[in-house]
Amino acid sequence: xxxxxxxxxxxxxxxxxxxxxxxxxxxxxxxxxxxxxxxxxxxxxxxxxxxxxxxxxxxxxxxxxxxxxxxxxxxxxxxxxxxxxxxxxxxxxxxxxxxxxxxxxxxxxx
Amino acid sequence: xxxxxxxxxxxxxxxxxxxxxxxxxxxxxxxxxxxxxxxxxxxxxxxxxxxxxxxxxxxxxxxxxxxxxxxxxxxxxxxxxxxxxxxxxxxxxxxxxxxxxxxxxxxxxxxxx
Numbered sequence: 001x002x003x004x005x006x007x008x009x010x011x012x013x014x015x016x017x018x019x020x021x022x023x024x025x026x027x028x029x030x031x032x033x034x035x036x037x038x039x040x041x042x043x044x045x046x047x048x049x050x051x052x053x054x055x056x057x058x059x060x061x062x063x064x065x066x067x068x069x070x071x072x073x074x075x076x077x078x079x080x081x082x083x084x085x086x087x088x089x090x091x092x093x094x095x096x097x098x099x100x101x102x103x104x105x106x107x108x109x110x
Numbered sequence: 111x112x113x114x115x116x117x118x119x120x121x122x123x124x125x126x127x128x129x130x131x132x133x134x135x136x137x138x139x140x141x142x143x144x145x146x147x148x149x150x151x152x153x154x155x156x157x158x159x160x161x162x163x164x165x166x167x168x169x170x171x172x173x174x175x176x177x178x179x180x181x182x183x184x185x186x187x188x189x190x191x192x193x194x195x196x197x198x199x200x201x202x203x204x205x206x207x208x209x210x211x212x213x214x215x216x217x218x219x220x221x222x223x
Contacts, residue, residue, distance in 0.1 A: 043213055043214060044213040099154075
């Protein structure tokens with residue numbers, strides 16, 4: 001079965017600092033991978049998705065970027081964080097059974 | 111384009127009462143539909159899914175959902191609520207290619223004793 005690892009679980013970063021959140025997947029090959037942000041009361045916002053190595057689609061213009069250097073690795077980055085980047089970030093893998101999620105990263109930008 | 115609408119951002123029920131969480135979808139292709147549950151500060155857990163087989167889908171924890179094409183609905187139900195069901199619930203739709211996974215805004219379920 002698929003397992004998604006996300007780290008770190010919580011992160012407090014100052015405004016203007018860089019960001020790197022990592023997601024790795026086990027138990028499947030060539031998965032479709034997703035980054036979501038969840039802000040209080042606003043549901044899940046799709047940020048990026050990837051159907052393969054080096055293939056990134058961005059759903060909304062923003063201060064973030066994503067990369068997929070390996071089949072089972074998906075990275076969310078920023079060069080300079082904004083206060084509005086605070087939120088709960090979730091990585092997901094979509095298979096024929098459904099979407100499986102990591103445990104999330106709580107990012108607080110101060 | 112696909113979309114999901116969850117009616118009611120907050121639903122409150124008493125322990126033992128029927129749970130009904132509403133979801134309507136819009137899709138130009140045959141949809142795959144999902145319900146997820148999220149407990150505080152955790153990721154999302156799959157409750158159940160519809161992938162064009164049986165229209166009544168049974169999931170974990172006693173939940174079930176019925177796909178109604180004529181109503182473009184996929185409402186989630188449970189006959190008798192438990193305190194442990196209190197959480198946030200998300201309805202989602204995807205196309206069969208898996209290149210789009212769209213969530214509703216979520217419904218918070220509260221259960222009182």
